[in-house]
Amino acid sequence: MIEFFREVAAWLGDPANWAGRGGVPNRMWEHVSVAGVALVIAGVAALPAAVTLGHRGRGGMLAVTGVNLWRALPSFGIVGIAFPITLALGLRPLGYWATLVALVALALPPMFVNAYTGVHHVDAALVEAARGMGMSERQVLGWVELPLALPVIMAGIRTAVVEVLATATIGAVVGFGGLGRYIIDGFAQRKFEEVFVGGVLVALLVIVAESTLRWAQRRADVANRERSGRSAISGSPEVADLGRVG
């Protein structure tokens, strides 16, 4: 036990583990960058569609059911399926595109479901009032529904960030870099101290990202409430979306 943690300390103290391609800074960057690109793509794909469906209030339930089925797709399977295909297409760097595809697929459900639910559940009386005041549909969406749905939408984005950062680890299975490399390589060489360090680094990264987003959201909430007086969202936003695959 103590021996194990001594090995962990030795790994951390070795300057070779902090420099170059296999060093912690570079692996961290690979990890964060593939996750970031995946989140942006998923956001662009899911958010406008979800917000529009939520505003119209039709066809949304069907979409939510479809999205929930989508969740049954394991990320590990998606990476696996995408990998030989991206290899055949000659896409480089190795494993990057397969990882990206799986992460985009993972980020879509929480973003979509929360954005849809958030907009859809804005107090109907407020929307009516806005229309009665002569707002156009665009204005109703932009000035009333979106600001009120923002906390729920943000909760969905936060869930996506957590899941994508955590799951980017899996890229290492198909030859991509990122922090998962330590876990997979450490494993292959039976160097469990390296595996452990990899796991801790990913967990730390996720917790830091989560707390930062939570903090930013709380600040925005406070600023909002000071401006508008009260929140008009009914229902609890976070129960709407939980469930992780991968």
Added chain:
Amino acid sequence: MTIDWGWIGTHFDEMWTATGEHLVLTGIAVTLGLVIALGFAGVALRWRRSYAPITWFTGVLYTIPSLALFTFFIPFFGLSLITAEIALVSYSLLILIRNIVAGIDGVEPAIIESATGMGLTRRGVFLRVQLPLALPVIIAGIRIATVSTIGLVTVTSLIGQGGYGVFILRGIRRQFLTEILVGTVLSVALAVLADLLLAALERLTTPWSQSEAK
């Protein structure tokens, strides 16, 4: 990049075995998760102030990546079923606790009051009124936990456990798309099937909600 139907035809035995393994890994995780979650939820319902720390703790567990959580326990339990189950159970807790507490909390105070007025003890109210009325929300939680766990179990092949993940992992190593597809499709099918079964169970256990369900 075509599908090798011949391979599929000759590997039904292995798929069958993997299905059993996948079910056992999932079953243990969800059952154990439910037992532990009921304990936590009981504590949270009795001592309200413990709810925030409980959800905080299980929330932190939930943010740890699956691959990492699997690896944390390897130094202690090796590449074993225990290592896999600790991680799988950890993930199910938050969803289950939240739904149990939300379900029990969602029962109308007026109903509880009238049950008490009819002479039911606190225990009777809980077992015969609150719990049955909370069942739909609790089962909704079990459904999400089950579907997520079935997906997660594919990853346990990386720490030497069985299940459909074995096909995926082996397929990746051999660059054999058919095998990867088989593992993935079977996992999705099992998740959908489990979800449908649990939905049917929900309908069976809550006959009074039949009319409003449709």
